[in-house]
Amino acid sequence: MTEDNAPKRFRVNNLVRYLDEDESVIRQRAAQKMGVDESELVDFALIRRSLDARHKPRFNYNVEVAIEDARSLGKLPGNVQPAPDPGKFAKKKYEPTKQERVVIIGAGPAGLFAAHRLAEAGLKPILLDRGQPVEVRGRQVSKLMHKGELDPDSNICFGEGGAGTWSDGKLYTRVSDIRVKHILETIVELGGPSDILWKGKPHLGTDRLVGLCKAFRKRLTDLGAEVRFGAFVSDFVIDKTAGGNLVKQVVLRDGEKIDCDRVIMAVGHSAREMYRWLASNNVALEPKPFAVGFRVEHRQQLINEIQYGKWAGKEGLPTADYRLTANLKDGDKKRGVYSFCMCPGGQIVPSPTQPGGICVNGMSHASRKGHWANSALVVSIEPDDFGAFGDIDGLEDFGGQLAGMAFQREAERRAYELGGGGYIAPAQRLVDFREGRASKDVRESTYKPGIAAADLSQCYPDFIIENLQQALDRFDKKMGGYLTNDAILVGVETRTSAPVQVQRDDESFQSVSVGGLYPAGEGAGYGGGIVSAALDGLRVSERILEELS
Template sequence: MKINLNNIAISIEKDQDKTIKNEIIHRGIAPENIERIDYLKRSIDSRKKSEIRFVYNLEITLKNPVKDLHKDFLMPKEILEEERVPKKDLGKIAVIGTGPAGLFAALRLCQHGFKPVIFERGEMVDDRDKSIDTFYATDILNPNSNIQFGEGGAGTYSDGKLNTRIRSGYINRVFLELVSAGAQEEILWSYKPHVGTDILKVVVKNIREKIKAMGGEFHFNTLVENIIILDNKVKALEIVDKFGSRDKVPFDHVILGVGHSARDTYRMLHRNGVFMENKAFAVGARIEHPRRDIDEMQYGKSMNHPLLEAATYNLAYNNREEERGIFSFCMCPGGVIVNAASEQGGTLVNGMSYSTRNGEFSNSALVVGVKENEFGDHLFSGMEFQEQLERKTFELVNNYGALAQNTLDFLNDKTTTRELKSSYPMRMKNYDLNNLFPEVISKNMKSAMKYWEKTQRNFIGKNANLIAPETRTSAPVRITRNEFGESLNIKGLFPVGEGAGYAGGIVSAAVDGMRIVDLAFTDSKN
């Protein structure tokens, strides 16, 4: 017999396992009848700094059934998974991109008995590592294999955060697949689950091998240069490998799982008449602190407690007059800031952390919402705005690198004169970011920062620095599709994930890939 017990709050100063068991016994369960206790969820309540608590949702397995249970106990909800039957005679299926959307779409296809062919412009993850190390050491960028492109997509070089705002029955499937491929089991119950770049590299390799064992076929270092469309229907892909050899391969269906940085792909789709639309996004900078400052901000005197990991935060500020949000995004506790360039002559930053999250610094994007058509009224105006910021930064740094400024100096419109300490591995140039961003961006960043200076200890000050620019928070366009995930005007084309404009992180992208496969390539058995 299994029962659930939710919202059990326990001080971090107490023995967690012993106190959990006592809470169960206190509600009438005999200790000898408890076979197993599992976490369904564990979160941290740090609102009261003097008494930080873990909050648990539990599943208790009993050796013998119990009648007249205490009112706090709940019976587990049965999750009924809909059975799907693969459609017949669908022909050849291609998947473009091995980010979360493409990888999980390919996996789902294989689970239904299909044998997809997967194309990835970048390298397998081990070779991708070498290309990134070479870039950091020499400034020689591989535009097809970098922080944005390559096996696992941009998510591989991130914190590996798995928290998501979406609700979907596919989420549990994604988590179980990740654990099966080598991710930590704690992601199944942690309130803010994360994997870490070091472990994600292993996970994506294992998922690739699983797909291959089920009949999937991978082609790395292979750029899809064009999609051949006749009579508004996908017919073939034009591909080019790293040696420059070209080929045309016929396909009946194409799942398009490119990331939000595939600007050349967006332009190719536009030339082919694929329906797309502008989409809101956000730009700003990375804000970086010594990890100890963020730990103190969130945990107070408990910051060094052995049960507490590096602290996270999630801040938001609303400019009601402009109906514009300013917010932290992709917070990397104990992490590093990385160069996320993917185009020659343009430079930008992103955040990353490893599974231990034990680095000296913590960083997060601090970004301002950009509305559709705010910097122009054509399809790629938002994308071109991103490109302009990246090229301007490259010119100011005189190579790949980043611009840096202390938060207090930013608020006072002056260039920082001292050398700033940072986790960033490449060159930094001190610069007044008020001269980098349009006024609408810098003004709103200042408004939010002045508010947080008053409300969040340590967040704005001499130890808090901005590293810029952060331009690729999400896709600036959306590839429009119908309720089955198919392009509105091109038969056989299925845009999925972040790059298509339908997801905002690893989990939501993976869910989107799996869900669209089920909708488009299978029927309900019921």
């Protein structure tokens, strides 16, 4: 068949299916939209499916079809357009002419995908992580949850897969980049479910993420990469003899030195020791905004009923989620208050990385079949807010560069004391919090170390508490029944993103202070979530490959 006679492919968008309809109707409706008989569709592929639950729940579809003879179509109807050339989505191939030694610090999404991209091209990267592989890390996380024993190097935040391993495993991002498709395809190749390629809100769940990390590790080693755990990077050797600063070695805590030509620093948003090293060695970084607050936990059945109304519990509907936002006037500024990392059917988990402080996060399994829903409720804060606690430890270190980190640590310290130690978290009934009264008791929570009834206003400066209280009224108007005293707040959520951004050149992606050092991912301030962090790791690794090819 010549190219001119080959079937022509088209994208057909915004097709609708209701809950009581079989998915086969989408093929029929695609043919109807095209004005052809269903038998004329020689190929049919699902591109995207999303749920619209604003009124009567329905699924919206975008599909791609092929038609043998498209000459009779005439003018294409609305929501139909020629399909893009598949070559446009192809991954660029690199053929490095030099074999350089690239060390990657951090085996989270940015580090894993950077290592994978380099290894695919024939380099032999060395991937280091302070934490442990998932099979060991899982036991350490269990000790923290059930016995209150924290390993500062391997926990919810540190170890293979990064902080996203014990999470809901969300895989959606607002960033438009062809590499997002490559990331999802890689996950499927490694054993992830194929539906992440077309779901509107794809997610993996912790149970799938653990297996995926093992497969990723095997793929890297099969490609010739070296993967090392328990490898805490404490220092760098910087060559200053060539008229500038150039990284030459990374130094591990046990004194081992590893030669390198380049270093990708993908350490995650909780690498406080690394931030201190950077600041103390005059590596350019600056405070950045982030958000803090608490985890709120509702009965999942309530969230289903609020979101789906009389259709709650109907077969075919996923476990309900939500996204809430409010922009409030706070003095001379607007302040955002919003839900973050909502975990349907999930549980609240402890995410501290240092003794004497407590912070929390959320996770879900792939099925999202748990009886409870949780989400962060957070308030955006700017660098000029970081001094709101007053004179706290670390606030003025390095000219205030790490003031955001000091703010996080102070909130975590207060929460730890309020909970009574042992990583027991302070908690408060939601209406009690809104009304400004301490809870006398709280129901049981999914947070396994345990919770203690408390007045959560003691965890933060007043402006954070007041903005959260005000936002709850708006949230209850958007989701009637959300503000209930059966719901509880658990404190504190402080690690929504990195408190600093490590400055890098826009073209080379190298640190503006140290040549050969590539800040990457969420910990460096260039990503937020699994996919955006992985995407930044790909950007950095591809820039290196361009230089070597």
